[in-house]
Amino acid sequence: MATRRGFLGTVSAAGAATFLTQTQAATSASAAPAATDEKAARDAIRNVNAGMRSNYATLKAELVKHLSPVIIVQNNAVGGRFTLINNGVRVETVDPVPEYFELAKSIAHIPLGIYSVLAAYLGDQVPNIPNAERIDPHDLDMVAFKTPGDKGWITPLNTYRTTLGSALTKLPTANLPDDLYTSCDKILTEAVKFIDAIVKAQSFDMVTYNRFAASVYPSIRVNMTFAATAQITGIEGLMKRWRTLIGEQAWSDLYVTVLSIWTTSELNQASIIIRRTMNQAKVATHLIDLPTVETPSDPIAVALDNLARIVQDNVAAEMVFNADLEVADALKGKEDLLSDEILKQIGGTAPAAGTAAFGTAAAAGACPVTGRTAAV
Template sequence: AGAPRPCGPPTAAPAGARRSGAADAERQARDAIRAANVGMRASYAALKSELIHRLSPVIVVQNDPTGGRFTLIRDGHPHESVTPVPELFELAKSISHVPQGIFSILAAYLSDKVPHLPGTGRIDPHDLDMVAFEGPRSTGWIDPLHRYAATLTTARRQLGDAHLPQRLEDACGKILDLALAFIRDAVRSGGFDMASFEAFSAQAYPSIRTNMRYAAAAQISGVEGLLRGWRETLGEKAWKDLYTVVLSIWTTSERNQASIIIRRCMHPAKVATHLIDLPTAEVPHDPVFVALDNLARIVQDNVSAEMVFPTDPTVADAFKGKEDLLSVEILGQLGARAGTPAASPSPASACPVRRGS
């Protein structure tokens, strides 16, 4: 016979075991909730992956120093990739960038005190303090400035052989001459300041404007010529539905030069939704994939937003636009409506950071 069984009611589990069991159940329940989102993301990614290969027609623009590489996509695959902007664009901009090149060498050695000069009131003192990290006591700028001067001297000496339009050649020569004179004076005196640099850049600016006019004209003619050809290739029906994705770094993502030109050539009714300026942290390794991957998200969100939130157009607009989906609710809880500052945020939602803290 087996061992005798104890009489009476079953013994309750120890309190520690009950707490452990409850914690396990809570963790499993929360993991089950997360699994719903994991499943959504998997199905979302699958739809996007399939859509990437069906997007058509699409123009992908990768901004670069030559005026941009333009790629025409048909049925998810590159059809043609072209750098359409004449070389004059790159040459004019190259010399226009000389003052910026000098500044980039000298910036770390500036004084971190904002001087009383025209325009310097627009400089944030903290920004200046971050940039001028070496300070004026060091002469570490002299050797790199010497090397850059050698580069500029070669460009000046050979400028005539580039066969530029005369007005552009004159403007480039003026910029180079002023730059070399500034470098010579700075090295000779062993110092520089904001006043001397601003005087140099102000003298160079009219010639820079001349270069900008040549660069802009070259880009407009090159891009518009390419788009006319692609429009004929695609036909009017396909051109009406054209998507364009312009990749750029953040500092050139608003009123981007390529976007301005393309906007005039696209179907007016589609520009607002089909011309996409896509800021990137840096130039991507595979710009076409990055563009199509983002475009696929945008296109499927445009449709799903209206079907998932058919009763709330404001939230649907946030879902398919640049806003975060929670932005409308967050602004509401902070006491503001989308796009307007909070008039009187409630105490519970006021920023917890106190003045002077």
């Protein structure tokens, strides 16, 4: 039988070169799949994940119907809207917080309302105030975007002043508790005076604004006290009633999902209150703070969809990754499954936990987020 070497030896050099080139081309073509074959293969691989996601979504959609009992909290201007779902049925939706929660916060927000008008016109004034080093200069540049000397703040501030003046005039007939009335009157009166003064002068500075804000801060603290008391009373009263309604056994397995925007998701007020009423052995896994970019159009559906994902991942973690408990814990929590591997490859470490144990921090009188103790 002729070998490749022997065969080449019987042909001319030119013929051999031609044959060799053709043979190599054929070999290369057979070794490297065509581009269409490669795409088809990769698409087939992608379809594996698409199939998983389809199965996962089907399970989640069915699981939503079986989640029970669940309380969904929507943070809003009146202290929160609460929905109880039990045995797949929406039992009740309630705004349980007394009205003076909203009224107290409304007046307490006045300094922020004035600042929001003036902020774009700050120019170079901020470095003249105490604690200016705490302000990111780049953030300031983006907020203070108006040309120095621009008087565009006068018209919107006068409009807000009209709103404040109306509230001040009608305040005596709002039938507020005495201390709350006094604090609201103080905040409104000082705000009107401040606006009148800077509008008359056609200019403002942050030192004067800070003096105004400091002068009403004690009254703002009074309003905060009233608002907090109203929220605690309203929420705890509702939790007690619902606990009696569904019974102790169901309540011990209660899930609570609290929807909020990112800026209020840490130490959310509703979460702080509700956690005390839950089964303490499960509160760490059954009370879920769900930050959103903005209030969803269907908060109930969003809350249930996310809760279903959490519940099924909790079970899947122990079933799929029972050979690696660290990975299982990642699937059960907020971590991405690749987090540890990425940290390992880049030589990094996970950031420190942002919150301390609730009970520990509370007992120490420190903020669970910052660990700082409030100044007395």
